[in-house]
Amino acid sequence: MLIIDCPYCGRRPEIEFTHGGEAHLVRPPQPAELSDQDWAAFLYMRSNTKGIYAERWRHARGCGQFFNALRDTTTDHFLSTYKSGTPRPVVNTTPSEEGHS
């Protein structure tokens, strides 16, 4: 079980969280103006990154808040968690010497 650093509550066990898919996908403000292809891309296309991935989590059984996280999908180590609506932080992408949960 992972430890996830909720930006509101601090480090808490994964069992309190739900995963919310890829982060930084913004719902188009005028969906009607999108082509079928662009709308399909918004609905279905995800980057599925091997490596550092920006994803959403919700502290569903905690403060209830959605937030974003940078997680290395090859190690399950989190590099950063940050509030929804704030930009993706720049992190050192070289792997750390040893894991910090």
Place this chain on the structure above:
Amino acid sequence: MVSSMARLAPLVTTSEWMRALPFATRLILQGDAAARTAAAAVWGVSFSQIACRALSQGSRATLWLGPEEYLLLDMSDESASVATLEHAIGNIPHALVDISHRQIAIEISGPFAERILNGGCPLDLDLSAFPIGMCTRTVLAKAEIVLWRNRADAFHVEVWRSFTGYVAGLLREIAREYYPV
């Protein structure tokens, strides 16, 4: 409103380490700090700005559940007035919802309280990590609870009413190790 109708909460068998707490008024207040300031004036308890902390005064308490979500408890008065609060908050955007019957409260106390709760709750309940006054929504096995430590050896647990049987049964089963039946 006074009614002759019988009020019936889900049953929790009292034991040395577990007891059901009496009927209480429970309100969820959501909104920004201005709404809370206005509410505090009539509720008589201010609202913690620190996450996962409860403040209490007499029978009343405010529990931080989320950055904009607080649980207001009055453990003595089962009909504390929503109208008084609504009037005090007035036009400041907010949501105040009566959930008095949504959940019940039980108290887990005694020297084994931490260990009994850790039979299903994954949080670190050591006093250094979960001090007196800390409150949070979390899980107890497959149920969601609100856990509030109000003494070193006592926890106030809020449980959605239909989960009462499960939670109480679970805790009783865990506690058999410490309180043989």
Place this chain on the structure above:
Amino acid sequence: MSFRVSKGGHIDRSRSLKFTFDGKTYAGFVGDTLASALLANGVHLVARSFKYHRPRGILAAGSEEPNALITVYRDAARYTPNLRATQVELYHGLQAKSQNRWPSLRTDFGRINDQLSAFFPAGFYYKTFMWPRKAWKAVYEPIIRRAAGLGVAPTQADPDRYAQRYAHCDVLVVGSGPAGIAAAMSAASTGARVILCDENSQFGGGLLSEADHSATRIDGLMIRHWIAQAIQKLKENSRVTLLTRTTAFGYFPHNFVALSERVTDHLENPDLHLVRERLWQIRATSVILATGAIERPLVFPGNDRPGVMLAGAASTYLNRYGVKTGSRAVVVTSGDAAYTTALDLHAAGVVIDAIADLRTAPVGAWVEAAQSAGIKIIAGATVLDTQGNVRVRRIDLGQVVSGTVVKLQPINCDLVLMSGGYTPSVHLFSQSRGKVEWSDTVKSFVPGRSAECERSVGACRGIYDLSEVLTDGAATGLALASKTPISVQSASFTVKAMPIDTNPYVGALPQPDSQSSSKAFVDWQHDVTTRDLALATREGFRSIEHVKRYTTTGMATDQGKTSNLNALAIVAQTLGVPIPQVGLTTFRMPYTPTTFGAFAGISRGDLFDPVRTTATHEWAQARGAVFENVALWKRARYFPRANEDMHAAVARECLAVRHSCGIFDATTLGKIEIVGPDAAEFLNRMYVNSWSNLNVGRSRYGILLREDGFINDDGVIARLAADRFHVTTTTGGAARVLGTMEDYRQTEWPDLKVWLTSTTEHWAVIAVQGPRSRDVLQPLTDIDMSASAMPHMSVALGAICGVPTRLFRVSFTGEMGFEVNVPADYGRAIWEAIFAAGQFHGITEYGTEAMHVLRAEKGYIIIGQDTDGTVTPDDAGLTWAIGKNKLDFVGKRSLERASMKTATRKQLVGLRTPNGEVLEEGAQVTLRTGQKPPMALVGHVTSSYFSAVLGYPIALALIGGGRARLGQTLYVPMPNGDIKVEVTAPVFYDTPGARING
């Protein structure tokens, strides 16, 4: 004959215990394991091997034991197969039996497999039993499962209780040998929270195998005194948790480590309040692995006979349990370690016929000590074979002379002790995703870069010198507890011990060109020999992961504890590459087998899942309701009277609603209170409907889509005030819908001033439906319920029987109907009050089954039954609900995609059966009759019931282009032939909808 020595060790000779093995009674002492007690009674033969049914003895003394798998039982339910006899603590009355043999351990007919072994090479089951394909399940599999295998499962449910506990610490130390104890002591000295666990019944690890007369001292103390003093000090520290009989079996991400504590298995009569096992789920800031090393067996022909064992195990049996493992021994070793064994056994009166040393010119203090004890040492030795049936009786040694192996005179003996040095236990380190690296000096893989905040100390990273081990443990314990760099000055120990040259050996022992026909085992547990590994490489397997699976070496419960390194070396040698290039297979959890009970914990029986009940549950129980599970809820399905079956009860309940009045518990519907100045705008964006134009005191049927345009949920939404809505959801969708709404509220539209609160459990909801419903309720409430004051789809606030209520006029039956919402603690009382008041009007309690029939008669859909995540509002015939002038709502854009508008989409229609059959829900529908599979399917039945009010069966179905097929005849193919169906509109009863407005 007893092989027990008269004194010494960690057993209590004053407390004798009786136990049985295969029905025969033996005696042992408190402190024994089953293995040590059997050996004390001269019993070596304890098992038959997995594949060849070869006689097997006890190879080791700890959890690495691959042979001695036995069954221990108290009764038919408390029956545990596949335990390692070396880990089973003896108690008075213990009953054990051997496995995988028939009719007895001594005479096992399965032994024929050994003679037929030419037919059972590696991967034999892939090759031999493939054809004919049908025979696998019917013939081959049952035979193989019976012949090759482990113990049998218990036949009765497990009556024991199991506990689970979450725990946290700063430092978790796994293993309590010298490294682990030193690490725990120094970590605890900083005030850190420390957990020290060990799979053994005693702390001390390998130190427990030290002889009482050993000259080794730590800080001037005899070993056992040093252990006792250290453990006492740890016990006195309230921040330290000490756990014996506790195996760390799984290392999960972020330093989450699973331990299994065996609480009562060693007790004769466990107290009833005790759990059998406790699963610890530990979150540690740092983890120190002090898991030690396992002695490496030597690979030579006939190395699996009972009486052939690891040298270190013989030391443990002698020094810890006071048991001599034989009378005449030959010790085969690659280094100094087995010399201590030879000397200890010699001192205990065991004849040591020879030490066969693999080294060409062994020298040093240990060699001199053996020589002065008069023990013959053979240099450059190898083993060519052993003899003996159920116990070794002879060893055929060889000697390597200038590169050639020559035979030596055979030696008669009843004990062969082997030692190829040690293999560091990197299982947990590997589970933590740490990278192992090859060490030429240790001739093994050792921990390299860590993936977690974790360090290995002592023997599990190839450090064997006692002084270095202690220093390593202490320094690491201090560093991880205090978060400072590791410094060697942290702790110091004065150690007095003779240095040991472990000189590890890896791979098969040298053999002459004309090899023995005996098998040389690499993996005892899975009967894998050198020849199997050679065969696998000959057949083209190159990756060690493939070799592992093909030969089964290092798999399953054993996880290669004794076999991995030798297997790697043999594969490397066959392929002609260095060992590191072959690589190491990944170690799997659990480290040793863990019971299902520990994983299940208290999640059994009534506590398996929460059972959610409503305020009227006991009332319904008392009325004889039959319940069904809906999500986690128990809902009354129907209320049979007298001898009614479900069909009769449901028909009666339905007719009561249609003709007078029914009462139904609708509490489980999800409820969300949406409040704030932007509440209506929020609902506009979420639901397909328009909400701005909904007046206070009115309600509307809302449809929620997913962003992909398919129906997600539905429910009635009432406006209580300009800024307050009471939203209902489906029972199963309550949590999901709230989560979806929170997602949009927080992340897409954080500017909206609106908040959501779940009120599902605050309200008890009592549906009163039928033409007499108003007559029943009006006398109980101060709300004006007249048709003009409360038309269909309205809501009023007031009181019922003096209790505050939100009264909805709403119908899911097609009849005039109301839903009484009252605070849940009053639910039971108000229900009973309404039920009493309704008696005059013939009020009838009804369950979910009648509710389903009533709504189907009206063509109302149920989410998840008539929809399946691919149904649009138009497919369900609900286009009317979509707000006409809305620019956007969740899912709107998707409805504009071409594929969402094709005429051939499955659409909701009704089906009738001219011949009166009740269709099966889920049945497929075809256009033509008399077809054979595969055939084109045009749709499927989603709901099907017998309608009492209509007198015939009805069904709802999703049919391709369905609305254009009204009146057509289609077919439902069933095993007994096609059922003819006629496509109709989905509304069967009161098509104009007049009754609802009564």
